[in-house]
Amino acid sequence: MLHGINHIALPVRNLEVSDRFYRGILGLRTVGARPGMKFYTAGLHHHDLALIETGEIFPVSGFAHFCLDVEDE
Numbered sequence: 001m002l003h004g005i006n007h008i009a010l011p012v013r014n015l016e017v018s019d020r021f022y023r024g025i026l027g028l029r030t031v032g033a034r035p036g037m038k039f040y041t042a043g044l045h046h047h048d049l050a051l052i053e054t055g056e057i058f059p060v061s062g063f064a065h066f067c068l069d070v071e072d073e
Contacts, residue, residue, distance in 0.1 A: 001071040007048050009064040015053040022049065 012018040019038055022028045028040035031047050039047035052064050 007045055007050060009050040009052055011054045011064050012051050013054060013056055015051060018051050018053075022051070 015036065015038060019030075022040055023030060028042055028049060030038060031041045032039040036053040038051050040049045040051075042048045050064075
């Protein structure tokens with residue numbers, strides 16, 4: 001049984017510009033980082049959003065992935 005969306009990962013061209021939007025404007029809280037990635041929470045899960053920097057070479061559209069909360073496998 002599906003319980004909802006756990007988190008979403010989005011590709012972004014510029015991690016710092018995107019960070020200013022998601023943290024500064026939307027008010028998400030940073031909960032982690034790796035090279036080229038940042039993780040944010042809105043308070044629902046360990047992280048509700050992950051941003052993955054692709055740079056200028058790759059087109060940015062859609063999701064990198066999303067994770068669902070399910071009762072069991």
